[in-house]
Amino acid sequence: MQELYHNEVKRKLKEKGKVSAAWLHMASSISAEIMANAGFDVLVIDVEHSPADYQTVLSMCQAIKSTGAAPFARAPWNDLVALKRILDCGVMGVSVPYVNTKEEAIDAVSRCKYPPDGVRGIAGSPRAAGYGMNRGQYLNRANDENLVMVAIETPTGIDNLPGIMEIEELDGIFIGPMDLSTSMGKMGQIASLEVQAAIKRIEDLVIPSKKFLATVADNFESAKVLYDKGYNLIIMMSDVVDLSKLAKQRADQFREYLGK
8 A cells, every 4th residue: 555655744844843853873773663652753863973874774764664753864974875875765854964055055955856856866666665665655755745954064054054045945954063163163162152153143044934943952951942942853862872871870870879
């Protein structure tokens, strides 16, 4: 039976709604399934900063299926082959890192769209098209249903953001605060006045626009502040980082107990 290919998260973001998200850094279908069953709207498979390969992305998408969560991925780079293969695995949204110019953003969008809207290679056999059993639904709807956002992570990207925002098919903007602070010579100093001023320049352009704004937060309290400011998608957890925090907390508690 053919499934209607439909991206409800993209609908919500088109309406400037709010969605919850978490990183999948563990490159594990088990952690993907756990996080999906927890109830997040979006799970972002990190193919840039994790050991995940394309087979791993596919298995993680399988684990997420039927949970209600939408599988997204952060691409390793703004690369035609990488974006094509990630999308063929069945992700419904992609974040393209380190986009600095309008031309780079145009390339990112084009690489995620089938002709005539783009240059993505077309095939009915991948998982995204139901291994050939759902290709009619997928191939006809993918350009409209798949979501594309680009990451602004440098002062150059901010300077060129007005032009990037002119790309109609681009759905949203992701702020990478760690990369942005580092590119400004202030590694990790996200709270500094200079970095916050740079972030505000992005906010002032994107929040009033038709495009959604996304970023990361350490916890829900930080995410809530951003949602209230006008952000739409916040990645507020990581399977790796939050497990490591909890593990260290438990180990420290045990050592403290022994010390007493």
